Amino acid sequence: MIRFVVAAVAALLLSACSEPVLVPEAGPNAPGFSYRPAPRSPAPPRVELLSDRPRTSAAAAGAIDSVVRQKDVFEISGWALLARKKPRGVLRVVLPPDVEASVVDVRSVERPDVAAATSDDANQWAGFTVTIEGDLPREAGVCVLSRSSQGTFRLGGSDEGLCPA
Amino acid sequence: MSIAVNADKAPEAAIRAPGLLPSVRTARIDAWFDERRVLAWTALSVLFAAVAMVVVVPAASGDGGLSPVDELWYVDAVDKASRGELVNTGDKIDSYARQVQACRGVIGYQAPLPTCGEPQPDDSIALTAVSAADIHPPTYFFLAAVAGKVIRLTGVTDDLLIGARLAGVLWLTLGLLAMVMLGRAWGAGWVVPALAAVCAGTSPLLVSTSGYLSPDALGLLVGASVLLAVSWWQKGRLPTWLLLVAAVAPAYFKVTFVLAPLIGAFLVLVAGVCGQLPWRRVMTGAAILVGGAGAGALSWQLVRGALAVADPVLHADAQDPVAFASFAKYFGYYLETIPATSDAPIPLPGLLYVAILPFSWLLLTAALGGTLVRGTKDPLLPVCWSAVTGMALGSIVMSLIVLVATGGFLIGTPRYGIALLPLFAVPLMCLRHRVVVLGLVLSACGALLSHLVAW
Incomplete structure (x- = not known):
């Protein structure tokens, strides 16, 4: 019995001093894992509001995901092909002629899905949310054009009456 | 009789x-x-x-993700138990479990995230990171924490999740x-x-x-x-x-x-x-x-x-x-x-x-x-x-x-x-x-x- 206990304790000590056998591949305690600070979002793109219909057409890229209307304010969310670093480019928001509006806030949004779909890490922060003060009628659409070092594009979901396809 | x-x-x-x-x-x-x-x-x-x-x-x-049967909450409860803490109703999930989910994913539901290692905000976690493990008595979590700690002491693994899971053998x-x-x-x-x-x-x-x-x-x-x-x-x-x-x-x-x-x-x-x-x-x-x-x-x-x-x-x-x-x-x-x-x-x-x-x-x-x-x-x-x-x-x-x-x-x-x-x-x-x-x-x-x- 004493021999067994001595052998068991020795085995435990030896195994405890050796490298772990079962090591996780990912997560805390995995080789190479380290806690990192959250990445800072890059500067948002510049936003211009237009009420005149552009004359030239542009290739399609990006998308308007949603236009949320509230009282005296509306919010446009989507993604566009923008530059990775500042200056990131310009979003031209074309509104119906009778809508008086001004930009309140612009934010960059992380879009790993866009980076994965385009196989380009430069598009990790392709998302945007633009908050605009103004009364956008329920039936009215919007058009968004993006211009950056990646080119000039018309975002999917844009109203064809406001900018040519 | x-x-x-x-x-x-x-x-x-x-x-x-x-x-x-x-x-x-x-x-x-x-x-x-x-x-x-x-x-x-x-x-x-x-x-x-x-x-x-x-x-x-x-x-x-295994290298796979967390079990979809609420293992995110359970690993957090075991993590808390290993520090002598109970999961009270309304408690948030701590950093360890958030990282495990982000880095490993959840079997059948979520792939590992590229943000592994970075802070995981509440809105990236189910139920805005409020633990639902409070619904269960803490007995299992404390038993798993203790058994997992003993297993880690033997040197088989130094990972809390693997150690606590291995207690399943017992x-x-x-x-x-x-x-x-x-x-x-x-x-x-x-x-x-x-x-x-x-x-x-x-x-x-x-x-x-x-x-x-x-x-x-x-x-x-x-x-x-x-x-x-x-x-x-x-x-x-x-x-x-x-x-x-x-x-x-x-x-x-x-x-x-x-x-x-x-x-x-x-x-x-x-x-x-x-x-x-x-x-x-x-x-x-x-x-x-x-x-x-x-x-x-x-x-x-x-x-x-x-x-x-x-x-x-x-x-x-x-x-x-x-x-x-x-x-x-x-x-x-x-x-x-x-x-x-x-x-x-x-x-x-x-x-x-x-x-x-x-x-x-x-x-x-x-x-x-x-x-x-x-x-x-x-x-x-x-x-x-x-x-x-x-x-x-x-x-x-x-x-x-x-x-x-x-x-x-x-x-x-x-x-x-x-x-x-x-x-x-x-x-x-x-x-x-x-x-x-x-x-x-x-x-x-x-x-x-x-x-x-x-x-």
Whole structure:
């Protein structure tokens, strides 16, 4: 019995001093894992509001995901092909002629899905949310054009009456 | 009055079906082990530990994600328990569990995220990172934390998740031993209970509960222990106050385990109807088992409410309408607890489902057949009726309990019947026919082989 206990304790000590056998591949305690600070979002793109219909057409890229209307304010969310670093480019928001509006806030949004779909890490922060003060009628659409070092594009979901396809 | 069950005169003698011959070899091995009980229990412990390692280690140490059966909350609860903290209602998930989910993903639902290592904001976690582990008593989490710490001290791993998951080997081994002990309390030998336990332990459901963090990992052990207490009490070998302890305790492991004392009460009632127990003792036993189970569940809810720091978060799937059809669809639901399914997309070898089928059929046939052919003086008749009733109505009773306790309607899952699995197996464990032995050998070997090949 004493021999067994001595052998068991020795085995435990030896195994405890050796490298772990079962090591996780990912997560805390995995080789190479380290806690990192959250990445800072890059500067948002510049936003211009237009009420005149552009004359030239542009290739399609990006998308308007949603236009949320509230009282005296509306919010446009989507993604566009923008530059990775500042200056990131310009979003031209074309509104119906009778809508008086001004930009309140612009934010960059992380879009790993866009980076994965385009196989380009430069598009990790392709998302945007633009908050605009103004009364956008329920039936009215919007058009968004993006211009950056990646080119000039018309975002999917844009109203064809406001900018040519 | 007590009931004497003689293991030498196996209850299978009550079943004399043509073509179903008792296995003489099995009887000889049983007799040999009966004379060497210490050796028998030691051999069973080694066998079950080996089986448990085959089942648990690949799942516990694999590179895959967290189990979709709420393992995110459970790993956080074990992490908190390892620091001596309880999960109170309204508590947020801590950094370790958030990183584990981000870096490993969730099986079948979420791939590993590129933000692994970065802070994971509340809105990237289910229920805005509020833990739902508070719904369970902390017993399992503290046991897993302690066992996991011991495992980490041995140097096998230095990871909290893997260490706590590996404790599943211990829970499963103890559960299988308790299962055999339960079978033997009702007159079973050694070989058939051992084979039945191996089949149960290797079944898909047990992989999903023992290989990952889940309070259900203790289901076999708790269920078998409660029913063992009922059996001993019936035979006059257990004082009544210990039966009360056995009735109250399951709720402090997981509320769904209260099904074990409830089916124990049903068993005692059927024994009374069959004239195997005097009515006074029947009423005492049933009242203690039902009252104890209710008191356990109720007192846990009171403790939980006292510990709350915020209102509880309701499961989105707990809102089934309360109607006759909602209950009726759960009739016979715990038939699936018997081995055939795992209620989560856990990666399992396909052959396992085929291998375990003979075990399912034998389990069901032994219980159903027992209700048809056993006489009223046979002590196994109440067990067979209880097993069949548990399979048929267990999920409905569970839903009724949740309805009364919370006002919501629970989505039934076969996993919730895990504490009844030892009882379901007793009618089978008490048989010794050649067909039974052959079927169990096929199931056990097939299941073990499929686990080993997948490993």
